Amino acid sequence: MWFSKTQKEVLEELNVNPAVGLTSKEAETRLERYGPNKLKGKPKKSLVSLFFAQLNDMLIYVLLSAAAITMIIGEFVDAIIILLVVILNALIGVVQEYKAEKAIEALQKMTTPKSLVRRDGEIKEISSEQIVPGDIVIIDAGRFIPADLRLIESVNLQIEESALTGESVPTDKDANALYKDPKTPIGDQSNMAFMSTLATYGRGEGVVVGTAMNTEIGKIAKILDEDTEQMTPLQKRLEELGKTLGFIAIGICILIFAISLFQKRDLFEMFLTAISLAVAAIPEGLAAIVAIVLALGVTKMSKINAIVKKLPAVETLGAVNIICSDKTGTLTQNKMTVVKYYTFNNLKEVSSTETSIVASKDETELIKTLVLCSDATYENGEGTGDPTEIALIGFGNKYNLIKGELNSKNKRVAENPFDSDRKLMSTLNEEGNGYRVHTKGAIDNILKISSHALINGKIVPLTEEVRFAYLKAAEEMSNNALRVLGAAFKDTDKILAPGEMEKDLTVIGIVGMIDPPRFEVKDSIREAKRAGITPVMITGDHQNTAVAIAKELEIAESIEQSITGSEIDEMSDEEFAEKINNYKVFARVSPEHKVKIVKAFKSQGNIVSMTGDGVNDAPSLKNADIGVAMGITGTDVSKGASDMILTDDNFTTIVHAIEEGRNIYNNIKKFVIFLLSCNLGEVLTVFASILFFWPVPLLPTQILWINLITDSLPAIALGIDPGDKDVMKKKPRNPKESFFAQGAGIRAIIGGTLIGLLTLAAFYFGLSEYGYTLGSTHIPEDVLTYARTMSFVVLAGSQLFYSLSIRHSTKSILQIGLLSNMYLIGAIIVGFILQFGVISIPVLAKAFNVHNLSLGDWGLVMVFALIPLIVNEIIKSFMRLKENEE
Known part of the structure; x- marks a missing residue:
């Protein structure tokens, strides 16, 4: 704890004479021992490692397994489609995360390029990377501190440490201070100076006690360097979902083989069927759709001044x-501002918006003294110098007491600079045919050197009653966490030495300032x-x-x-x-x-x-x-x-971003439930046909088409659904909450069951038109193709229509507006056009083993397709009635 040791103890421990500094030879030896004064960081991740990191996900493992199996059985088109989905998902993640880890690199840039040190008895300017423990560093205003220092000399030294401590005002430094408490906060260690902070006033010297990673900045770098990556709630939910779907797919395959053995079916045919069921159970487009929706969310949030660097962060906000x-x-x-001022028996607040305010004589003298007794500048909203003095000049501007104009009329001829022991600063300025001393500082110190007070434009003796009034006003300001400064003046007919200025002053008043909200x-x-x-x-x-x-x-x-x-x-x-x-x-x-x-x-x-x-x-x-x-x-x-x-550095933007994050999560939940409902319908259709020894109504290629094309377009449209206006009237969701909470699971089961039963019903009607039933044997291939076409269209159509009902868990499609999401309407129209194209275009019809339908059958399949939507809307109406009763 260097701050708890005396200067002598520190210098002896580091074996250095402050008058001479280190020798060049000793500095080289220490540089070899301690290394360069440069922050270290982990090696950057390559693009390849970033890419493979995106694949470390259970859902991706399941997809890769499905791709491998489909390739083994010769379904190369299906395998390629699945692999494209996986690669797309990984590329989106890589692009978003490529620039994410810049913290250590930025810290390295903050180290000072050049520093003044005393070596071999001379002051030299060297690269900050060459600084070693024991070096004597020279500090003056405007220089960054190159390493952690124990101060050995300080003259009115102030260091701006807000980036390290969070304090708005530069810290007064005192080389002679000593702190025995080992838990003394960094902001209170006035005998220390820290790497990458900025000296704003005065001068000093310090001995280097820590370089590179052994500095306070280095400690931060070590923390940033730790591997603290954790999965977001969405990633956890998707991983759980991936595991569940993976186990379901494996379970289905095992069950199919068990049934096949019992029914004495052809095992190879059942292997293909099992694969089709596994494909049906897994929503292949889910990973890519999540990535696309999050990427679109990132773009949307950038328009409300929130730049999101990592895709999952969008959802986590919710x-x-x-x-x-x-x-x-x-x-x-982050701008000190005068908010109150007091002249005798007159406490006023400073307007945050009003300008050109008319002040009384006492108030004018108070402001004039504070402005003239300042070294800072403040013009056009930009200030340089001590933040407290910038605040005082800004205070003067509100009352048309402009520093430049006052300086030209009242030229400064002498000064007594601020001193941390006196806690005062004084200037001597021309005033009419004579001179006036202007003093600012701690009010109790000002009262000690004052003999008079300015009250109602008159100079009167400073009585105990008046003194008490000033101290009471100052105490009230301090209790409200305001930084208090007093002001006083004295007229004279000659130029005074600094030591003569601060005697027999006339106290004017005090101001209270703070960094306002x-x-x-x-x-x-x-x-x-x-x-x-x-x-x-x-x-x-x-x-x-x-x-x-x-x-x-x-x-x-x-x-x-x-x-x-x-x-x-x-x-x-x-x-x-x-x-x-x-x-x-x-x-x-x-x-x-x-x-x-x-x-x-x-x-x-x-x-x-x-x-x-x-x-x-x-x-x-x-x-x-x-x-x-x-x-x-x-x-x-x-x-x-x-x-x-x-x-825009605006706290309000965080709240807006959280609102956007909530809506994005709700949208992700919508399309996950939608996709799972659709996939459940597919599983139910295929599984029921096997269980009851019926022909399989859907082929693996048809299932894959629906999962990747027909389902994906409405899913993406649901992912960018307009936000719920009431989303910020609800409590944050429980991060452990499942996708299936609040009845979503039941809705998915009902919707999936309806879709599956209606798909089987369409298959049944397709066979019955040619005089066959589900239990018939030796069904001709063209009849089977026609019936499969009907089930294929009903499956796709019911899912497309059902997406309209998924937009809200209780509100009807009329309440939220049928046309309020035109992307979804467009997705449904495009979905039907694609479905019609697959059936009507000979090349595609042959690839997917489908047949064109008669006009009457098109009408039948459309009626079937609308039923899940209608049933779900009826269920929601009962839910609304129940909510109203409660």
Whole structure:
């Protein structure tokens, strides 16, 4: 713990004289021992390995087995079609994931190219990769810190650490500070400077105590490097479905052979029949359709400013019930802003929208002093310098007290720079025929050096009563988590030395500032809560500040719902996981804490989304079910570790993305139930014919055609069905919920049974037209072909019509709008055209063993095809009646 050791102890342990630094020879020796100051990462996955990773799925194994068997029995066309489906599915996955793992690469880019060090008694500029433990690094404003340092000198040094700690304001550094508590948070270690943070003010020196992977940034890199890939809820459901279908296919084959032996049928013929049943049981197009629908979902979400990097993440969004959000830049504007100011007995709030505000004399003097006593710039919405000073200049702009104009009228002639011990800054500016001292800083320090106060335009003696009023106003602002600054002035007729400026001042007032919430976030949080989603704030900022923002945004109600990183460390993982749901605000946390929080929520069965923009957010983004990075303010590291990027940095977009994710999952569920209903109908048709010793009504080629073409088009159309308007009025679904929950399984069985029975009925009518029955022997081949054609058309037609009824589990097709999904209407029309083409075009008719039908039989098969749709609509009407009664 370098922060708990004195400068002398650190220098002795690292064996270096700060006045001379390391010798070049010693630096070379240490470079060989410790290696270059460069972050390491896992080797990139090749395109080939990415491709084969897509094949590691039970459903794919089943399809590959089916392809192998069909090839063995000489059905090469079927085998090629199945293999094309598998390859298409894998290619879609590779394209989406190729650019996903960029976190370590981005971290490497963040290392500083050049740094100032003292070696051989001289200051040299070297590549940051050559820095070693023991090097003395020179720090000045504007330079990135090249490694983790224990400061040995600091003069008004401030370092911006928001990417690492989440704090909005640069941290004051003090080389002489000492911290004995080993659990001191990174944000409180004022005697340390960390790799890839930025010095914004002052100067300093530090001795390198950690390089490369041994830095705080390196710790984050190690976490990102861990293999934390987990299956999404959709992937788990599909894997379970694949296993189930695989076992069903094997079971059917075994059962067929058992029946065949009992019935003394031809075993080779039954082997072919078993294959056709296995083909019927497996929806060959399912994997490809899921990938296509998710890809279309990705495109749709990009239009609402959400870039999804991994296909399954689209669906996972729909199950999210916890949004863990970083505070700075995500919930807040990442811009310090003056929100209140106080002159004696006059407390006012600053309008967030109003400009050109007229101020009283006391208010004008307060603002004027704060603006003139600042070194930052702020023009056209862009600022440079200390964020606090930028806020003060922005404050002045609202009251037409523009810094440039004030500087030209009141030229600065001397100054006493800010000092962390004094906590004050003073400037001496021309004022009329004389000069005026302008001082800003901690109000208690200002009151100590003031003898008068400005009240109602008059300078009066500073009494205890007036002093108490200022302190009380400051305390109230602090209690609301505002950062408080006081202002004072003094007129003089001569140029004063810095040491003479801060005496006998006239106190004017105070201002309170904060990084305010984003305007639109509050409504989004309310919408999320209505949808059963719990918003949670995780930040490296102070507890009071975090809770104040959380209260304003209605994330938390009291400080009891918050916990700090040091308090988390006192709990075991089990105890923390048990209490995790009691907390809505996590303050003063490190990157390791963020990961621990995400894991604790996940251990309670939650689906967790984590939002963030800093380097410190990257590990938790990677560990969350859905990591969401900010596209504008986000670092490359956070974007690389995330699953989704918000191009507008808007929390509201997350809620919209969740809504889209819910609808996409519902659509996937629709077409899975649709495909399984269709396949159940096929299995029932073939299995019943074998069980009762009837001729088989469908050939393997016909089943494959229906599965890959006729079924797939409506399935894709169902996958892009317009969203349910009421989807965000419901609670998030249980991630363990089956595809068949909420009656979906029963609907699939009813629909499949109807389709199967009607297909058999059509086969029966086709035979009866020529005087044969299902039990007849020696049926002529042309009669069998005609009857199979009728069952083929009924099977395809009933499935096409049935897709209309699948669009909603309870609403009728008229309630949701018959023409509200024109893609589905188009799919049904195209499906019938293709089906008619297969029967009518001689070449295709011969390939599929079908025959053209008479006009009367076309009418009969259309009536049969409509029955499953009509029955399902009747069932839904009874379900609606039951819902209304409840």
